[in-house]
Amino acid sequence: MSLFLSIFPIVLLIWLMVKKNSMPSYIALPLVAALIYVIKIAYFGDDFMLLNATAASGLVSTLTPITVIFGAIMFNRMMETTGCIDIIRKWLANISPNPVAQLMIIGWAFAFMIEGASGFGTPAAIAAPILMSLGFNPLRVAVFTLVMNSVPVSFGAVGTPTWFGFAxxxxxxxxxxxxxxQTGIMHFFAGFIIPVIGLGFIVSREEIRKNIGFIYISVLSCTLPYVALAMVNEEFPSLVAGAIGLMVSVFAADKGWGLSKDYAKDPEAEKVPLLQVAKALAPLGMLIGMLVVTRIKQLGLKGLLTSSEPWFGFSLPGLSDITVTQSLTIVFGQIFGEAVSEKYQTLYVPAWIPFVLTVWICIVLYRTKFKDAWSFYVATVHQTNKPLLALMGALIMVKLMMVGGDDSMVKIIGKEFAAMAGDNWVYFSPYLGAIGAFFSGSNTVSNLTFGPIQQQIATDTGLSATLILALQSVGGAMGNMVCINNIIAVCTVLNVHNAEGTIIKKTVIPMTIYGVIAVIVAAIFFM
Structure with a gap:
């Protein structure tokens, strides 16, 4: 019964969102969160006040994704208003009018590099609107960018899922x-198949066949340095490999290597002056620069932006003890008097820095009129209203399912599945990682949550602990495709409504295939 009641809300949520007359996520998620709250009290007997405190911490944790989404939307509206997107569109058309080349440059190599620097769902939030501005269908762009943002994820945010997730x-x-x-090698082989599947959601098989040479130039220019770096370092594989892949992809597209001749460059096409291109790319350059210098701990800024040294604090009797650190991190401790806390890293979450800060700089740099700046600010606020409700429901749901330690709903699902699999656990391990990412929206949180379970299963069954943990990490990365938080974020940025269920039905296919690839590679090379 415990297993049934733990799984039932998730099955209900998926059914509500994928059925013929699907329910919008901003209704379905809060509804399922309320159901879990009732189940936790009625069956699991959890403390009433503890559940309230956990729900409140879920509301606080919503600040992270919603401010990232807000910043990304505001940034993209600024790029449109200032004409930067139009210039980038013309520049990419001059490099190559071939849609496959544009998709691989922006949706694969560029997003690969951004994932290496940031994580937090930032790659899709930046890449998807650029692709939509190039004329691609928004819903297909959403699916494509979610599928593509998987291979680099285990080493995203300067390796955080690996070095911090298993800490x-x-x-x-x-x-x-x-x-x-081992994680890098599994992702390397997935790179031969997953990007092709991703492209299949947005262009025809015939287009893929005609441009397969360029596709693999772009793929391998990222994955070869990626797997090479993973042999010696767990922080920089995605960031450095993405940068190398982006340069190689742009160069190869400009030369036409591996591309179909169906999209020959128009000699009469308007040439964009290099200075204009540089100015249009400047906001993206600022974004990437800020992400890099604030994520690499050796540069020193990361420590300043994540400092836990208290600056001042105060208490709201009966509600929470609030501490503000020197890095402006707001910590809500002892929520409702329970041992529940949550924090918002104001300067480190990639919202105010780099998105909003870049927007402010560009408003001055491009001499944007106050009326235009105010209009894209107001439009951004309106666009984030319903996603805010959806994210509140999602994060409260996740937090409630994690209440109870080893007897939590999430842990029950993991342990029961492991008990069923026994010595064959290696074949199911990545899917537990994917479940963790589906719940939490993070490869890092998936590793933190299920890493101990995976390690214990490996010990009990005599399997290699490092192999099982590598499969867990790959699973957390592939789970990004079906993660509710990421889907809501990319739909919001693209202004696509009520499509979350449709997207999950599509992305669950490559996610499942990804797990099969990981297991096959593990069986051939590591068992």
């Missing part, structure tokens, strides 16, 4: 490196 397991540096090496 509680007290693994040696050699074990972490071994996990990274």
């Amino acid at each position: 509680p397991l007290n693994l040696s540096a050699a074990d972490i490196l071994d996990i990274g090496r």
Whole structure:
């Protein structure tokens, strides 16, 4: 019964969102969160006040994704208003009018690099609107960018899912490196198939066939340095490989390597002056620059932006103890008097820095009229209203399912599935990681949540712990495709309404295939 009641709300949620007359996520998610609240009280017997405090922490945690979404939408509206998008569109058409080339440059290589720098769903939030501005269908762009944002994820945000996600397991540096090496190899082989599947959601098979040479030039220019770096480092594979892949992809597209001749460059096409291109790309350059310097801990800024040194604090009796750190991180402790806390890293979450800060700089740089700046600010606020409700429901749901420690609904699902699989657990391990990402919206949180379970299963069954943890990490990355938070975010940025269920039905297919690839590679190379 515990397993049934743990799984039922998720099955109900998926059914509500994928049935013929699907329910919008901003209604379905809060509804399922309320159902879980009732189940936790009525069956699991959890403390009433603890559940209230957990729900409140879910509301606070909503600040992270919603401010990232807000910043991304505001940035993209600024790019449209200032004419930067129009110039980038013309520049890409001059490099190559071939849609496959444009999709691989922006949706694969560029997003690969952004994932390496940031995470937080930022790649799709930046890449998707650019692709939509190039004339691609918004819904298809949403599916495409979600599928593409999988291979680099295990080393996203400067390797956070790997070095931080498994930190509680007290693994040696050699074990972490071994996990990274195996993870990189599994992702490398997935790179031969997943990008092609992603392209299949947006262009025809015939287009893919005609341009397969360029597709693999772009893929391998990212995945070869990616797997090579994963052999020696767990922080920079995605960031450095993405940068290399982007440069190679642009160069190859300009030369026409591996591309169909159906889209020959128009000699009469308007040439965009280099200075105009540089000015149009400047906001993206600022974004990437800020992300890099604030994520690489060796540069020192990351420590300043994540400092936990208290600055001042105060108490709201009966509600929470609030501490503001020197990095302007707001910590809500002892919520409703319970041992529940939540924080919002104001300067580190990629919202105010780099998105909003870049917008402010560009308003001055491009001499944007106050009326235009105010209009895209107001439009951004309106566009984030319903996603805010959806994200509140999603994060409260996730937080409630994690209440109870080893007896939480999430842990029950993981342990029961593991018990059913036994010695064959290696074939199911990545899907547990994907479930974690589906719930939490993060490869890092998936590794933190299910890493201990995966490690214990490996010990009990005699399987290699580093292999099972590598499969967990790959699973958390592929789970990004079906993660509710990411789907809501990309739909919001693209202004696509009530399509979450449709997207999940599409992305669950490549996610399932990804898991099969990971298991086959593990069986051939590591067992």
